[in-house]
Amino acid sequence: MSDSLPERPDLGQLRRQAKELRDAARRGDTAAVQRFDRHHPSRPDATGLAAAQLVIARELGFASWPRLKAAVDAHTASCRQERAFVAASVEHRVRQAADLFRADPGIARGSLRAAAVLGEAGAVHEILATDPTAAIAIDEERGWPPLLYACYSRWHQIDPGRVPGMAEVVRLLLDAGAGPNTNDGGRPRYRSALRGSVEANNPALTEVLLDAGAHPDPGQPIAEAARHRDHRCLELLLSHGARVAGTWAVGAAVGNDDPVATALLLTALEPAAGGAGTTASQALPDAAAGASAEVVAALLEAGADPRATGADGLSAHRLAVRAGNDASAALLRACGARDDSSAVDRFLGACLTADCRAAEELLADHPGLRDQLTDQDRAVLVDAASRRPEALALMLGLGFAHDVRNDSGEQPLHTAAYHGNAAAVRLLLDAGAEVDARDARFDGTPLAFATVGSAEQAGTPGDWFATVRLLLDAGASREGVWLAGKPPSEEVMDLLRSYGVTPDAAPPDEATEQPADERTDSAEPLGAGVLGEVARHLDAACRDRDLDLLASLLHPEVHWTGVCHDRAQVLAWYRQTLADGTTPTLDSVEIDRDAVVLGLTLTRPAEGARPAPPQRIFQVFTVDGAQIVDIRGYPDRRSALART
Structure with a gap:
């Protein structure tokens, strides 16, 4: 050529x-x-x-012209292969990346980003020697510089021997002018060099970036680190002063049932007066309901109040009993929690642990127990669908309805599909579950839940291949099940293709202009009365970034689902969000029933990469007695007004 x-x-x-x-x-x-x-x-x-x-x-x-044409065609094919290789390398499609590399081991020649994802330090050095500005060049496809490709690469998982080369590539790019804090400013999906190395669980790259001055907090890479059983990235972040307070890190460690990560994070909170105990108390109910006794013990050791209650008002002890976590319940009682469990709680715990004898004995001892079950109690079947199929079979046999829904509008088939619980899926289909039922939050079918779960739950027990096949063979709709933003695992991709299912169109970038059906005119009168007054104050607080005014509107025990539990935490969250560089622009203010609804556009500055599109959100502030008692966030106005 x-x-x-x-x-x-x-x-x-x-x-x-x-x-x-x-x-x-x-x-x-x-x-x-x-x-x-x-x-x-x-x-x-x-x-x-x-x-x-x-x-x-x-x-x-x-x-000749034919030779030129042949060269152009070859170059075009080579570029197409290079794009596919790079995309597979940073999008977790490790099998495809390895196959493409085997087909063309020289694929990194002449392409800085391909050399970067492979950790080919020699090739990177040669390219930069010819053109040092290539280190900070932003490509047209993703708007990424080479550093982001290097940090999001999964080649250390394909070939661990490439780790030293990948670290050297990052050093070469930094020496050539790439910034350790390179990021796209995205919300809610923030992509940065450091977050990429942590998401990919590459401690060698994480260490290079932190030593070069990468800020450990933006985008909360610590929460990503808390999801890995390998604690090296977590330890590196903590040793470089990463913030734990006000992040989702402890919740991530508890959700991952990791007592070591939980203890590491809580220890980092100890210097803050009461920080560890308060955070541990907030996490305790979820741990009692879904984590091991070792995690509960770590929380209690950090100062968690054994009498802590969850958002639904149930004590940690009751939640442990209802989940069948007897060891956790015993720990809580030993630390001072009272036994406030009921026969219903013990019955549900027996069901979830597939203890048929205990469940039947409780029914015999309490003849009216079935009639005492609330909708919340019956919805426990949704949790059972992610567990041992014996528990699900027992509960179905005891009269639990297969189409019950939880607070998110999910049915048991959604949960079973997401967790790849093929045996549970088979049981539910045999019991008459609707194969195309839609949940209330995502409007997704069980098949969509299965395809998303195949990637998001990778590494956990589950058989998504069998799950997807069961649903397809049962006649599941094939529309909207291969989400471009949340692709399935490679194995499930192959299965879907064999059934003629192809990827959905990639979601468009969030438009900076508000959709017509979401526009409201905040200049119109908001009305008199308490709600109107709160709405006007929220408008002013948002436009002026006035946290003192916001504080005057919040109830001391205001609750923000999944984020904050009181006024101090809400204010700390907003304060930290502003400190992280997020700029909120108020687009609309309106009153809906007992709440004020704000439409907001959130932006954050990028560094060294093409800026991500702004994020459009709606926040619903529920008012009671002239104070805000509840805050919830939604991606669009329709779901905000429907509160789903």
């Missing part, structure tokens, strides 16, 4: 150039005629298209 080939050769453009050259020569244009004389002297009278194409080819170093 000639070195004169354009960087992005386009055969159509080259054909147009040939036509323009032909036409110019026929008009007698001196420069065009000279080009013909120089490259096609044997036929001075030939000025047709074929002759013009030969001139173009020879100017680019090729003996």
Whole structure:
């Protein structure tokens, strides 16, 4: 291939150039005629298209137009393969990345980003020696510089021997001018060099970035680190002063049932007066309901109040009993929690642990127990669908309805599918579960839950291949089940393709202009009365970034689901959000029933990468007695007004 080939050769453009050259020569244009004389002297009278194409080819170093065309076609195919390889390497499709590399081991030649994802330090050094500015060049596809490709690469998982080379590539890029805090400013999906290395669980890259001055907090990489059983990234972040307070890190460690990560995070909170105990108390109910006794013990050791209650008002002890976590319940009682469990709690615990004898004994001892079950109690079947199929079978046999829904509008089939619990899926389908039931939060089917879960729950017990096949064979709708933003695992991808299911269209970037059906005019009167007054104060607090005014509107025990539990935490969250560089723009204010609804556009500055689109959100502030008692966030106005 000639070195004169354009960087992005386009055969159509080259054909147009040939036509323009032909036409110019026929008009007698001196420069065009000279080009013909120089490259096609044997036929001075030939000025047709074929002759013009030969001139173009020879100017680019090729003996003929067919050879130029072949070179362009080869270059185009090579670029297509390089794009596919790089995309697979940073999108967790490790099998595809490995297959593409085996097919072309020289795929990194001439491509800085391909060399970066592979950790080919020698190739990176050569490219940067020729063009040092390539280290900070932003590509057209993702808007990423090479550093982000290096940090989001999964090649250390494919070939652990590449780790030293990947770390050296990051050093070379930093030395050439890439910034350790490179990021796209995205909300809610924030992509940065440090977050990428932590998400990919590459401690070697994480250490290089932190030592080079990467800020450990933006985007909460510590919460991602808390999800890994390998604690090296977590320890590195903590040793470089990463913030734990006000993050989701402890919740992530508890959700991952990791007592070591939980203890590490709580220890980091100890210097803050009461921080560890308060955070541990807030996490205790969830741990009692879903984590091991070792995690509960770590929380109690950090100062958690054994009498802590969850958002639903149930004590940690009751939640442990209801989940069948007897060891956790015993720990809580030993630390001072009272036994406030009921026969219903013990019955549900027996069901969830598939203890048929205990469940039947409780029913015999309490003849009216079934009638005492609330909707919340019956919805425990949704949790059972993620557990041992014996528990689900027992509960179905005891009369629990297969179509019950939890607070998110999910049915048991959604949960079973998401967790790849093929045996539970089979039980529910046999019991008459609707294969295309939609949940209230995402409007997704069980099959969509299964495809998303196959990637998000990778590494946990589950058989998503069998789950997806069961649902497809049961006649599940194939629409909207392969989400471009949340692709399935590679194994499930292959299965879907065998059934003729292809990816959904990639979601468009969030528009900066508000959709017509979401526009409201905040300039219109908000009405008199308490709600109108609160709405006007919220409007002013948001526009002026006035946290003192916001504080005056909040109830001391205001609750923000999944985020904050009181006024101090809400204010700390807003304060930290502003400190992290987020700029909120108020688009709309309206009153809906007992709440004020704010439409907001959130932006955050990018560094070294193309800025991500702004995030559009709606926050619902529920008011009671002139104070805000509850805050919830929604992605669009429709769901905000429906409160789903």
